[in-house]
Amino acid sequence: MSHLFSPFTLRGLTLRNRTVVSPMCQYSAKGGFTDDYHLVHLGRFALGGFGLVIVEAAGVSAEGRISYGDVGIYDDAHVERLKRIVDFLHAQGASAGIQLAHAGRKASDKIPWRGGVPETEAEKIEYAYADWTPVAPSAVPHTEGYKIPAELSVDDIKAVVENFADAARRAGEAGFDVVEIHGAHGYLIDQFLSPLANKRTDEYGGSRENRMRFALEVVEAVRAVWPDDKPLFMRFSVQDWHPDGWQVEDSIVLAQEVQSRGVDLIDCSSGGFAGAQIATGPSYQVPLAAAVRSGAEIATIALGLITEPAQAEAVIAEGKADLVGLARGALDDPNWPLHAIHVLDEDDTYALWPKQSGYAVRAKDRTLGGRR
Numbered sequence: 512m513s514h515l516f517s518p519f520t521l522r523g524l525t526l527r528n529r530t531v532v533s534p535m536c537q538y539s540a541k542g543g544f545t546d547d548y549h550l551v552h553l554g555r556f557a558l559g560g561f562g563l564v565i566v567e568a569a570g571v572s573a574e575g576r577i578s579y580g581d582v583g584i585y586d587d588a589h590v591e592r593l594k595r596i597v598d599f600l601h602a603q604g605a606s607a608g609i610q611l612a613h614a615g616r617k618a619s620d621k622i623p624w625r626g627g628v629p630e631t632e633a634e635k636i637e638y639a640y641a642d643w644t645p646v647a648p649s650a651v652p653h654t655e656g657y658k659i660p661a662e663l664s665v666d667d668i669k670a671v672v673e674n675f676a677d678a679a680r681r682a683g684e685a686g687f688d689v690v691e692i693h694g695a696h697g698y699l700i701d702q703f704l705s706p707l708a709n710k711r712t713d714e715y716g717g718s719r720e721n722r723m724r725f726a727l728e729v730v731e732a733v734r735a736v737w738p739d740d741k742p743l744f745m746r747f748s749v750q751d752w753h754p755d756g757w758q759v760e761d762s763i764v765l766a767q768e769v770q771s772r773g774v775d776l777i778d779c780s781s782g783g784f785a786g787a788q789i790a791t792g793p794s795y796q797v798p799l800a801a802a803v804r805s806g807a808e809i810a811t812i813a814l815g816l817i818t819e820p821a822q823a824e825a826v827i828a829e830g831k832a833d834l835v836g837l838a839r840g841a842l843d844d845p846n847w848p849l850h851a852i853h854v855l856d857e858d859d860t861y862a863l864w865p866k867q868s869g870y871a872v873r874a875k876d877r878t879l880g881g882r883r
Contacts, residue, residue, distance in 0.1 A: 513855035514827035515820070516848075516863075519562070519834060521775045521810065523740030524688050526562035526606050526834075528863075529827055530848045531812055533778075533836040534565045534610040534691070536581060538622040541639040543570060543583020545592045553596055556841060557605035560848030560863040563834070564605050566596065568612035568693055571678040572671070575613035575699065579641040580622050584611065584678045593685040601686070603865065608689035610746065611678045611733070613671060615699030616647035616660035616708070648703050648725075649710040654785040668715060668725060671699070676732040683738060690737060691744035692729060692774075697783025700726050701748050704765070705757045707784045723765055727772060734773035744812075745769055746778040749799035752787040759802050766807035776810040777803050778836065791815075794822055801831035812836045820851035853882045 516528045532553075539548050549566075556564045569584040570576035576583060583589055593609070600607040614620070619642055621627065630640055646667065647660035663671070675692065682690045694700035702708040703725040709716050715724050730745065737743055749762040766777050779800035782789050789795075796815030804811040813832035817823050823835040841847055853860045860882065861873045876882045 513824055515824045516852055516856055521742035524742055528562040529834045530561045531834050531836040532556045532561050532564045532841045533838040534567045535838050536567045538578055538580035540580055540582045543589055545582055550596050554599045555845040557600045557603035558865050559846040563608055564600050565608035568610045571611050571613050571674040574643055577614040578620050578622050584681050590681050590685045597686040606688040609682050609687050610691045610693050612693035613699040615702045616645050616653050618645035619643045672728045672732050675729045676736050679733040680736045689742055693746050694726055695746040695748040695780045701783055705751055707756045730769050730772045742775040744776045744778055745774045748781050748783050749779050750781050751784050752782050752789045763806035766803050766809050770809050778812040779803055780814055797831055820854040824855055
């Protein structure tokens with residue numbers, strides 16, 4: 512068996528393989544509710560053989576959504592539809608995760624797939640359009656074209672921490688196996704962490720210890736309500752790719768701190784602030800996952816333009832990460848694991864296929880003399 516298709520266990524959860532669908536916003540929810548689109552969009556990845564499917568960034572409050580089209584987990588009424596997705600993922604052998612998120616100063620943004628075309632009055636009604644003033648550690652906009660956020664008071668910060676805890680409770684009620692705290696990409700937790708966004712002079716700003724305070728409070732509150740037998744993930748921007756920003760060594764310290772508070776794995780991404788100089792390319796973020804894994808001695812997910820089976824296999828085989836996340840690669844090929852296993856595995860390469868279709872694909876391949 513290949514390394515990529517070996518099982519992986521954290522706490523009481525065993526993933527069937529090491530492939531992960533990273534959370535990807537679809538900007539297609541109304542009032543935070545998932546619908547049939549989300550069920551089919553996410554369900555196809557379970558049918559495609561992924562080990563863990565993580566639902567897109569779900570706002571822990573209405574004002575924490577990136578846009579009015581984001582999925583929410585800020586209302587008990589959201590649980591029923593999320594559970595429908597979880598149940599389908601489980602029925603197909605995949606584990607189910609959800610990312611808990613607050614966009615901070617990047618909230619109330621435009622929906623990217625609209626291409627800058629403003630909503631008509633009729634569309635505003637149809638799509639449950641909303642517009643609001645975002646909040647942030649400091650009253651500094653992300654960059655030109657973004658709204659000036661309101662600075663969070665200490666009481667406001669405490670309320671947001673409770674929002675995360677309430678969202679985790681709802682995730683448990685929906686049956687998710689994993690919750691991932693979104694601390695990356697220039698969103699609220701990342702805004703507190705990075706000196707590029709955090710200009711506070713109180714106990715939540717200034718030193719690295721102070722800038723980590725909010726993140727640690729969120730972790731403690733979520734872990735307190737998240738079942739002990741279920742793993743807790745956290746996504747980091749391991750570095751800002753900016754000389755004045757958050758660096759890899761900062762992430763190693765933070766990883767150690769959150770691990771001591773019950774985080775089991777770091778999902779290693781990067782960037783999120785204006786002025787970043789990111790050198791992209793195949794597997795470009797894998798070294799970040801490797802650095803955190805070795806420096807903090809914690810499990811990691813590697814990300815960043817991993818597209819080929821051999822790339823993903825090498826990440827696991829060489830001990831650079833424990834899981835491999837695909838985002839755009841999964842959108843491009845929802846059956847990526849089903850195809851990759853034919854390249855990597857010497858065992859029954861059709862066993863991962865859904866029973867309703869695997870036998871037919873095997874027969875087709877035998878007829879054409881294709882894949883074994």
